[in-house]
Amino acid sequence: MDAETLREKLRARRRAMNVTMKSDAPDTSVSENTTTGIEELTVGSSMADEYKEEDEETFRSVLASRREMSRRKLEEREKEEATNETLLDALEDQNAVDELLSSPRPQAPASNEITSPRDDTMSTDGTPRARVGQHSALRNRLQAKLQAAKRAGSPSGETSKPPRSRRLKDRMDLSNRFTETVKQHTVMEEEVLLKRIESKLKWKHAITEARASTGQPSDVDCYDFFTKQYEDVAVEEEPAREEQMEGVDEERTEEEETLPPEEQPPTEEDAEDEVEDDQKKLISDVIPNELDWRLFHITAASYPGYHAQLERESLTYFVPSILPTDITKKVDSNTQPRYLEDEGFYVGEKPLVLSKNKNILENRFLRQPDLGKSWFGADGEVESLPNPVKKSSTKPWVESIEDVDGSLVTIYTKACEEDAQSKYLKGSEENELQIDIGTVVFHHHPLMSREHVLASNINRLYDEYLQKRQKNYVNFYTDKLAALRSAVSSLKDSSMLISNSAGVEAHETRINDFTAEIRRTSQQLNTAESSERDLMRGIIAEWGEIKSLRELQDFTNTTTKLTVKREEVNQHQDQQRWDQEVESEVREKKEEYDVTIVAPYKERHRKYQAQLQEWKRNRLKIKQQRRRDQRGSKENLLDAVEGDEDDEGEIMISGNVDKPQKPEKPEAFNEERVRIEVKNLLLEHRRNPGEDRISLQLTNTANITPVGGVPVGESSRRKAMQKSAIILKIVFNGKDVFLTEPKTLTSDFKLHFGSIFRVRIAQWPESLKVQFLEAGLVRNTTFSETFLKVPDVTVHSGNVQLGMVPFVSERVETFEHEGVGSSTPFTLRQHDTNPTSISTKGQLICSVSWGLDGEGHVLAPKGLTNNAADPLNVINPSQNVDPVSAIGAEGIQNPESLSKWVQDSRLDPNDPENAALIPFMESRQDGHGFLYAPDYFRLEQLQEEFNFIADEEFARMNRLRILQLRNEEVNEFRNMTMIPSQEHEVMDSAFTVYERRLREKDSLQVIADRKLDRGMMSEHRLEVLRFRQRVKDAVLHRFYASRHHYTFLDMVHEDQVPDIGTLGASVGKLVEPRRPLKPIRKERKKATAQTLSEGSVKILVNLVRGINIPTRQTPSDVTTDSGTTNPTLPGHNQASKSFLVAPFVAISFQDNVVTSSVAQGPSPSWNEELQVPFFAPNNDYSPSSLQTVDDIIYLHLFDRIVEESQSEEDSSITTRKMQNHWLGSSRIPFSTVYQRGKVEGTFKMKVPPVLLGYELEKQMTPIDPRDRLDIPLNESGKGTYLTLFITLEPTLKPMDPVREKFASQEDELTLHMSATYLSLCNRKYPQRNVKTTVIDMKGESVLVTRYVHPLQPPLELTEGSDPGSLATAEKVARFVSLIPFVSDNVAYVGVCDLWGTCDQFLHMLCGDEEEHAVLLLNYFLHLGKRAYLLLGNAVPEGNSAYVLTVEETTREYFVWNANTGQHYLATDNLSPLKSIGCLVNGDNIWFNIQPHDQPSKVRFELTRGADWKPFFTSKFPRPPTMQSVQPDSLFYVTTDRSYVSRLTDSIERTLKEKIMAWRPRHVTRWNRTCNSLLLQILRNLEQNLNKRNQGEVNHGEQLLRQLGDVKFTGFPMDLPFTDMDGVVSAVRSTEVHKMQDPDVEFSLAVYVHPYPSSVLAVWIYVAAIVNRRRHNL
């Protein structure tokens, strides 16, 4: 490039720059920006210098001059602003400030520049300049501040000041910067730039000119207007600027000089315009438009080229070579490489590194300044440690399996699905049961002949005899007796020698002990010997039978033969011994007499004597005293007082003591009589003197007559026997595991199998069954089965013994031939009149044990233990006799507990049965107990020592205890909230309720205490309470265990994915009528417990209408004489004209009472919705808590009587008296509403049998009004009804019933059939109530037919009446209905519906519909009725159980509600039964498959297959051996009369107290004359109930006749007795006590009618009497 042209251009450019500078920044003040501008200029020019060295000089001069100029200016400034100097100096020294100031400086884009040394020098040169910049900048700021302050003082601006712009200068700098970047590029660009500048300048001129002409301020002025900081020093600046202008550059062009004058006018104008039109233009409008082009510049992407890049990189990068290095470089140049390994040193193996990598590394080291000497070893290799990685594993392999600890053994388990019921045993252990089937012995078999029967009898007796003989009780007791006697005599002898009293006493007690023992032993001897003799007699008698039979039938069938052995005894000796025995017995009796009778008598006598003496002395004193009193009364007073006081005390004491009673002298010991008694006793029980000792022996040596010599019947029997074969089948957990070979019967009916079966089990053993099959031609038939006990873990094949397991078959078999058959009557003996009937039975001799493996381990599953005793089982194992039963098999293994038991039970060491336990007894005798080494280790070492606190204290932590109990969900603490956080805040009293309950479990006393009156609790009731509690506990326990089993649906709630079906339904909704004619109630959304809070739940009662409500009698009906003339009841009369009754309903629930509006007439229509608030216990709305709510919704029907009376003084005042008369009530348990969601229907109200002043409207022809007074309770269809709809708002989610599958005793087939039957029924009619299996009290499911079994009702109910009559049935029904009703949901917290058997029901004295119905049904069956259990739906209880009876003669069907005792015709439309689901009796279940289920529309012909679907069909017949779960007969405890009378008293007393308490503001007077009358009426009512056909007493009339003219309000109530609270609340609900008449008198009568089994009917008559006459006065 041509240097000259370049220089030219540069110059031009510089010029241009200066021009712009000057034109844009005429301001002479030196600011930081100007300095930087200069600096940059220099930097920029320095770059240019690279191109041309010559220019350097000129540049320098320029810079120097500029520096000079600024310095000068600075000096001036410094002079001017001396005030700021000091501060400035301080700032100058700070480097931080330096940086601070330099940082805003626009940086030259140095990255693009190639650094040069010149640059460095420039920067160092630049330092003073930077200083200057600093100064100026700081000064500027300070000046700005000062000026601001001054301006505040003098607001008028100085217009003459030249405008200055900082911002504009900024812009200028920007332009400079850009120009610099531009400069780096091509010269061409520079030219373009120059052109631009020129054009720009021209353009600018044009603008300024234009502005000047229009009078607008220039842009600079505009800018200054806003930004300029006016200074007062500005005037002095002028010359400075001039100087600067002159000194800046000589090279300035002409344009430059033209500028300043041009500049001037706008500045002046600006000052003027400032005021005039400062609105005209904003700076932002002007500046960006003008200067935008300077802000960016587009350049093309530059690419220097790959090679250039490489070249550039090669300068900076070093790439080590991968070629091996020269070894000479690595070692010292003068030494040879040394190989240590060759010299014999161990160097180890170096880690393997690729040679390529190694070379690279070495090459890099060689680049180091010291050539990496320190990295290389002597051998020229990189020094490195030996390879640390081991080739082989460090962990030793444990080879021998014996080393492994037993606990470390792993077992391989197959991947298998876990059975939900965990039926299978865990792990893959081998579990083996060994079942040893020995012999089957038939005690009776249908193929036995009579002789066989007898022979089996004799065999049985003989076995017993042998057993007795073997034990040899007689000898044992005889020996014992002798030993005892000798001991006593020796003791007596020795007692003579002992002198000291203590010894004598001990001696005596020992003698007494011994004699008592002697007495016991001799009694035992008597029983033992006599029983043995009885047995022998029996055997001999039986043998006689056999012999006579053999003779009779002329052949022998059995091998039995009895041999009697006599043993002669020495007559004389025997007699002597016997006499001796008698004597000793007599002597003992005498001694006994002495000890038991004479000695106490003597004692008593001695006491008596002493007392008598005392008494006599006292008497004497008294007498003396009296005498002295009489005499000395006039003597010294003081003395007398003293003496008095003294003696008074004594007299008082002695005077109280009666004369002691002389003890009766006991009867003298009559030795003769005793002797005779003893002799008789001995003769009776023992072997008589001189009698031979007899021993019996039964042998099987008789010959059986061969087939040839027997009659046809017998031979066919034998043939049949040979044909019949028995097979045994072993069934484990319901699965067949083994079948034995068939064995034919032998003549002795013993089958020897003698085989051992090994059963390897994978399931927990649940049942082990042996089935007895009779081999048939086609198939084997089971005739009996028996269960074997699954053995304990300790029972294994090594120690097991064969045991007998009895079995029975109830199959009926009869034969043509001689075989006696089974379960069928036959005459065993000739002269027997009564035929005997024996069912097949026998014994299986077998054993079950666990197998042993090769090492002698028992192959029993781990964790197999005997199930804990059923809580219902109250068997007390006899503690004394058998160690196994007393302490269990495990206990025997434990020597400690065994020896303890031996010590406790005081076994007889001489008893041969106890021989095995002798060692334990011996150890006891030396007083050390059972000794063994303390073979234990401590589990938690030093635990005690490091405990924070002692265990006792730990246990006393109440807060933790509460938390724990809450966690265990103990009733009292469940859902407890707000447990205090501090221990001391927890009261001890928190546990009192809980602890009391715990105590109650054991003791009855506490229950009695809780009930205030102890007299209320009869023995029976206490027991009932206890039993109920126990059942409840057991059931609850089971329930809580199962409640934590969740199903998938419990955990995962998934909304149904909409499919085509739901879509269709929603489309179908569009077509539905908006307001259907018959609206259907939609299922509401169930609210969950979490969303509920107190008060958010309500019971909605929709009261629709009432039917047949009793109406008021017109007063003329009641009191014919005075009614019409009675002036007090004008309102009444008036009212009765308009309407007959004004009924309203009061609903009371949980202490809240809501009343409906008052309607009119006997058939009112309220159509009203009532809301009753509901409060959950503890505010806990979870289902489990709501289950337990046993509150009852009471519906009371009242009649509101408004009496208006005008006061006598002022006729304008009318007094209105409102009175509510109770008409009847009905109760619906909350649990029913809760469980069913809604209760809907027409309910019968319970209206008292007699309601004085009211009558029931009768539809039939009017009869004599007097007869209407008595409305029989049981007249069907005449009741009062309410139509209701009750539901909860919001609907609470009822708890799902426990889905646990219950264990069952039914066989698998039945259960399967019942499941299919149920599903079939439910599919067809899901609404109908049907049950096949129900759950009994033990929690096992039982076929419902087993509950049906005729039972004898209490005799007093059936006595003297026709058992088939309706009256008897009603009586029975009444009895059943008096048993209190408690819903299962409440009693068992919604666990499930439990069915108790009748005896349990009677025992518990409470139950729900099923129990009542079953009991009633069983009674009816016993009475000979055709009756069925009817499961259906009824109001209000929903699913319910009724009893259906069929009157054979009239073909009438009655439906009995066992709960209320009412019965209805099946055709009755108003009966509470609404649908019939199924019928059940002892044989079958029939499901109603008719289209209608209303009782009136159902056909009852059970044989019709189209109407009824039976459970047992011909395909699946009822098993013949089905036994009922009911007991054969019920035992009725006679109710304690005294208890009843006490109860009557206490009820009466309580009620009276209560009534008085309910009327706190009134005096309660009792009309006693009325009481007895009422009581009489009550008695009559109870009797009338029983014999309702025998004429009814018109008791209302009777009452009124007796009482005269009174207004009488009252009614009798009868209810079953549960507890006192129930009675009280029933009375309270009638609101009789609310009578406010001041003259009211009350009358109360209570009558408790006792039925057997503590079933009590309580009758209460509460009456309020207002004497009209008195009232009228």
Next chain:
Amino acid sequence: MAEVHIIGQVVGGSEFPNQSLFCKWGIHAGGAWKLIAGTKEGQTQVDIPENEDFAYWSHPIDVHYATKGLQGWPRIHLQVWHQDSFGRNELYGYGFIHVPTSPGCHTLECVTWKPNGTFQEELMQRFVGGCPQLKNPDLVYSGADRYKLHTTAMGKVHLKLNLVFRNFDKYGVEC
């Protein structure tokens, strides 16, 4: 009485050879410790992650212990099981971890291992499933002789525990 509340969750398991895992867990504490409330063992659901190497269980743990001594500090033992496509369960690993001894929030990782069987068992495991298991699972947290076992490392179980301690200072223990 010093009390410890262990509140937290078994978050999940990672780095197991297969997913579709569930976990049985239990807390074992010494004789001086008394469980006041909460369940000390449980089992999680089976989590089948779609494309992640982390089975989330998020199974809650909420236990309240009271103790009269420091011995037998509670520890959590875990068993991870795998449920295969046939619904069969096989053991995937044992592990145990001490409950931290400082209060506050802790994120824990419990590594697990699985015993090796014999060659035949390994073969069976490969083809028909199943696995060797400890006869005595207590060994996981109590055995001292465990070094004799041959085991394979399995994945990790992640736990998040919040611990609240009470009254330890009363007995001179600083937690």
